Amino acid sequence: MKAAVLESYNNFSWKEVPDPVLKPDEVLVRIQFASICGTDMHIFPGDFHPRTPVPFIPGHEMGGVVAEVGREVIGFDRGDKVAVDPIIWCGKCPACLRKHYPACTGLKLLGVDMDGGFAEYVAVKPHMLFKAAPDLPDEHVALAEIYGIGFHANNRAKTQQDDTIAIWGAGRVGQVILQAARIRTRGTIFMVDPIESWLQIAAENYEDVITVNPKKENPVDAIKRHTGGKGVDIAFEAVGHAEEITGVHTPVRSCIQSIRGGGKVCVLGLGDEPSPVVFKELIWKEGQLITSRVSDGEFTEVIEHLNAGRLKPHALISKVMHGSEIQKAFETIQQEKEKYLKVLLDFRD
Numbered sequence: 391m392k393a394a395v396l397e398s399y400n401n402f403s404w405k406e407v408p409d410p411v412l413k414p415d416e417v418l419v420r421i422q423f424a425s426i427c428g429t430d431m432h433i434f435p436g437d438f439h440p441r442t443p444v445p446f447i448p449g450h451e452m453g454g455v456v457a458e459v460g461r462e463v464i465g466f467d468r469g470d471k472v473a474v475d476p477i478i479w480c481g482k483c484p485a486c487l488r489k490h491y492p493a494c495t496g497l498k499l500l501g502v503d504m505d506g507g508f509a510e511y512v513a514v515k516p517h518m519l520f521k522a523a524p525d526l527p528d529e530h531v532a533l534a535e536i537y538g539i540g541f542h543a544n545n546r547a548k549t550q551q552d553d554t555i556a557i558w559g560a561g562r563v564g565q566v567i568l569q570a571a572r573i574r575t576r577g578t579i580f581m582v583d584p585i586e587s588w589l590q591i592a593a594e595n596y597e598d599v600i601t602v603n604p605k606k607e608n609p610v611d612a613i614k615r616h617t618g619g620k621g622v623d624i625a626f627e628a629v630g631h632a633e634e635i636t637g638v639h640t641p642v643r644s645c646i647q648s649i650r651g652g653g654k655v656c657v658l659g660l661g662d663e664p665s666p667v668v669f670k671e672l673i674w675k676e677g678q679l680i681t682s683r684v685s686d687g688e689f690t691e692v693i694e695h696l697n698a699g700r701l702k703p704h705a706l707i708s709k710v711m712h713g714s715e716i717q718k719a720f721e722t723i724q725q726e727k728e729k730y731l732k733v734l735l736d737f738r739d
């Protein structure tokens with residue numbers, strides 16, 4: 391098969407590699423599209439070394455069509471359209487025994503901890519596959535993983551009808567939190583980000599979204615002003631490594647300051663630096679601090695909404711390039727970060 395192999399950091403080659411060997415309890419998937427993630431952008435220059443030693447095939451957001459079914463597998467047929475959940479949990483640790491898979495201490499990801507989906511084929515266990523409607527565009531199937539993160543965050547925060555919400559970070563994760571939240575609530579949603587193009591995507595696609603550029607206005611003040619001083623029901627942090635903005639607190643602290651009494655803060659950003667939090671500000675509101683990691687079976691929910699046309703995948707896709715152009719795709723995103731939200735790679739013939 392052909393695959394995009396990261397030969398050395400910053401250097402992909404599109405080349406012939408051996409086909410995956412299908413085990414009796416696996417399904418072979420012919421990848422149609424895969425999506426480039428922020429994590430891939432870190433793997434590319436070697437930020438994930440030694441977790442991702444080269445040569446290596448990245449790709450953990452992917453969809454395709456079943457090409458072959460191992461003899462022990464039931465429930466799948468050749469030609470089924472499927473999204474691939476890249477999470478491989480150990481099944482043995484205390485978290486797994488409680489079926490709390492995102493907290494698995496041995497959690498691994500296809501395309502991060504082992505070769506992944508930037509290739510024509512992957513072989514995976516059937517529980518990692520989720521069937522999509524035959525007429526769902528292949529491009530959209532490849533977005534199921536990132537949507538799963540947005541739905542999981544809303545499940546963790548228990549978003550309810552009429553909740554008002556603020557989302558720090560209108561990047562890839564912030565946008566899917568927005569789309570998943572909109573399925574649940576008619577309430578006002580605030581999007582906070584210094585990048586105007588990302589704010590525009592949110593405002594153009596959804597009604598009752600108020601965008602706040604923290605370089606122009608303090609987001610906590612804006613939220614208080616629009617909510618009559620009350621604050622929002624839930625604030626999500628989807629930033630991670632935050633740009634420092636003069637006069638504005640860090641995203642997590644701003645989230646705490648933006649919620650109503652008894653409100654919730656759900657943190658997703660995976661920054662490495664400590665984030666200052668004044669706990670008194672949270673305790674006086676008796677607020678809840680929640681975290682959310684990857685997804686936990688939300689693929690089913692995501693695909694149901696994608697099949698029914700309730701999500702806006704077009705709003706996320708900035709560009710589609712062929713798999714053979716992978717080096718160019720990564721360099722293009724690096725050069726013009728504010729132009730490309732989701733770039734999809736086409737692995738069809």
Ligand SMILES: NC(=O)c1ccc[n+]([C@@H]2O[C@H](COP(=O)([O-])OP(=O)(O)OC[C@H]3O[C@@H](n4cnc5c(N)ncnc54)[C@H](O)[C@@H]3O)[C@@H](O)[C@H]2O)c1
Pocket residue numbers: 427428429539558559560561562563564582583584585588604628629630631632633634635641657658659660661682683684685
């Ligand atoms: N918990 C999870 O399951 C999970 C899953 C995927 C990614 N992540 C993490 O979530 C974070 C966001 O990922 P992403 O792919 O959306 O990245 P992204 O780069 O697409 O989005 C981050 C956004 O934050 C904005 N930002 C930077 N500083 C800010 C500030 N001070 N205030 C407001 N906005 C600010 C940036 O302009 C950018 O648009 C990363 O840390 C990533 O590692 C977590």
Ligand SMILES: [Zn+2]
Pocket residue numbers: 427428429450451536
């Ligand atoms: Zn990803």
Ligand SMILES: [Zn+2]
Pocket residue numbers: 479480481482483484485486487493494495496497
């Ligand atoms: Zn485990």
